[in-house]
Amino acid sequence: MNIPLPLSSSPLPLTLFDGAVCAGFPSPAADYSQRRINLNEHLLMNEQASFLFRVRGDSMLGIGIYDDDTLIVDRSITPAHNHIVLAIVDEEFTVKRLFQRGQLVRLLAENPAFPPIVLKEGQELRIWGVVTFNLHKLLNV
Numbered sequence: 739m740n741i742p743l744p745l746s747s748s749p750l751p752l753t754l755f756d757g758a759v760c761a762g763f764p765s766p767a768a769d770y771s772q773r774r775i776n777l778n779e780h781l782l783m784n785e786q787a788s789f790l791f792r793v794r795g796d797s798m799l800g801i802g803i804y805d806d807d808t809l810i811v812d813r814s815i816t817p818a819h820n821h822i823v824l825a826i827v828d829e830e831f832t833v834k835r836l837f838q839r840g841q842l843v844r845l846l847a848e849n850p851a852f853p854p855i856v857l858k859e860g861q862e863l864r865i866w867g868v869v870t871f872n873l874h875k876l877l878n879v
Contacts, residue, residue, distance in 0.1 A: 781871050787814035789867065791824060791831070798822075798833055800848030807874045809833065811867035822869040828861055833869060 782788045793807045801822070803809070811824045819838045824831060825845055834845035834855065843863065845855035857863055 781810055783812050783870060784814040787867075788812050788870075790873075791833070793833065797847040797849050797852040800850075801835075802874065803833065803848070803872050804874065807872050809869050810871040810873065812870050813867040815868040815870070817865040817868050824866045824869060826862075826864040826866055827855060827857070831866070836865065 778785060789811050791809045791811055793803055793805060793809060796805055798804075803822075809824070815821075817823050817836055817838075819836060821836050822833065823836045823845075824833050825836075826832075827845070832845065832855070834847060837844040837846050837854070843857065845863075847854070
């Protein structure tokens with residue numbers, strides 16, 4: 739079973755350039771001001787309840803969660819219908835979309851190759867936390 743990794747409480751300052759980066763047509767060059775930011779302030783809703791998990795598998799490809807991505811999971815958020823959650827089914831961690839309507843609870847993959855997880859009698863489901871961010875690496879170095 740994966741073990742959650744607590745996040746460091748020490749700030750991780752990076753430089754933020756004021757000004758948007760065009761993802762369509764390039765914009766004319768401009769002078770951009772810059773300032774230091776703390777990523778903890780931007781990525782963590784509750785620092786004491788936030789943990790990192792490494793993804794294994796491809797059941798969540800449809801929403802951009804890929805094998806080897808790192809998820810930030812917050813245990814202080816009350817899980818609700820349609821949240822992406824870190825769940826424990828029979829002592830195994832899994833990340834899925836929570837479907838909850840009345841007494842009907844399912845865990846849904848975001849890849850049609852994976853069927854929904856519908857609990858059978860005797861199975862145990864615990865929602866460990868709610869996924870708040872996906873840290874997706876774009877370059878393997």
